Amino acid sequence: MNCPPLILRLEVSRPEHPRHTILWLPIFLAWLILAAIFIALSPLIILATLVAAPFGWAKTVILLIPLVCNVICHLHGMEINIEKKDSVLFLSFK
Amino acid sequence: MSDNQKRILDMLAEGKISAGEAQKLLGAIGPEGDETRSAPPRSPKYLRVVIQPNPDAPENEDVKRVNVRVPVALIRAGIKFTSLIPAEASEQVNEALKEKGIDFDVRNLKPEDLEELIAALHDLEVDVQNGQEKVHVYVE
Numbered sequence: 001m002n003c004p005p006l007i008l009r010l011e012v013s014r015p016e017h018p019r020h021t022i023l024w025l026p027i028f029l030a031w032l033i034l035a036a037i038f039i040a041l042s043p044l045i046i047l048a049t050l051v052a053a054p055f056g057w058a059k060t061v062i063l064l065i066p067l068v069c070n071v072i073c074h075l076h077g078m079e080i081n082i083e084k085k086d087s088v089l090f091l092s093f094k
Numbered sequence: 095m096s097d098n099q100k101r102i103l104d105m106l107a108e109g110k111i112s113a114g115e116a117q118k119l120l121g122a123i124g125p126e127g128d129e130t131r132s133a134p135p136r137s138p139k140y141l142r143v144v145i146q147p148n149p150d151a152p153e154n155e156d157v158k159r160v161n162v163r164v165p166v167a168l169i170r171a172g173i174k175f176t177s178l179i180p181a182e183a184s185e186q187v188n189e190a191l192k193e194k195g196i197d198f199d200v201r202n203l204k205p206e207d208l209e210e211l212i213a214a215l216h217d218l219e220v221d222v223q224n225g226q227e228k229v230h231v232y233v234e
Contacts, residue, residue: 002167060178067178070171077140079163084156 002073004031005093015086027093031072038065098123138166138216138233148228157226166212166233173208176200 008025038045049061080091099120106116145160147153179187184201191198212233220231 056180060180063178067171067174070174071168074165074167074171076167077163077165078168079161081159081161083159 002076004028004069004072005075005078007094009090009092009094011088011090013086013088020088096123136216138212140165140234141169141215142230142232142234144230146228146230148223148226150223151226169212170205170208173203173205176203 004027006026006028008027010023010025011020012023013020045061045065049058052058052061075093078091078093080089082089102111102116102119102123105111106113111119141164143160143162143164145158147157147159179200181201184199187200188198191200215233218232220229222229
């Protein structure tokens with residue numbers, strides 16, 4: 001399994017703020033927080049799975065978490081760059 | 095370079111054959127021994143979508159430049175979400191797509207098909223020029 005992106009590089013430049021801002025955001029902290037929330041909520045998730053089972057939604061609840069983790073782990077290399085006359089927005093998952 | 099190609103070039107250098115004959119011979123043996131051509135195609139890693147101002151259109155300051163690089167692995171991971179769509183929801187999605195003029199069944203979207211699609215993307219480039227903008231979609 002791939003490692004989730006650890007750093008998010010964010011570049012912003014707007015006409016009202018001529019300085020080009022570059023931020024290296026440690027998003028691995030967000031993954032840690034999400035993992036802690038997931039562990040705290042796991043009894044509720046199990047309960048939700050049991051409640052959803054008779055309606056045929058148990059598979060959805062069970063599979064949702066690994067699928068979301070899979071998507072997060074494959075964010076490596078994703079880049080979004082939007083430029084307009086004087087403004088720039090650049091996102092890169094490292 | 096293969097032995098045959100080398101031999102033809104040696105014969106040309108020694109003056110045994112003319113340049114035209116060498117060209118004919120090289121054409122006849124084809125791209126044999128050419129490692130770059132015989133190598134299997136590299137699987138695409140990223141899908142790139144580039145939107146630029148159309149160079150033929152009059153300059154417009156409102157036109158944005160967009161450059162998005164999406165890892166193919168992310169598309170693969172995302173397509174697996176289709177397995178979570180309940181049957182009733184799939185029908186609703188299909189109806190909504192039909193209303194937009196897209197006759198497509200989302201239930202037919204399977205990871206195996208995606209692999210074929212990604213492999214086919216290797217040879218595909220999409221260029222669309224629409225008024226102010228030029229859209230270029232390709233894999234790298």
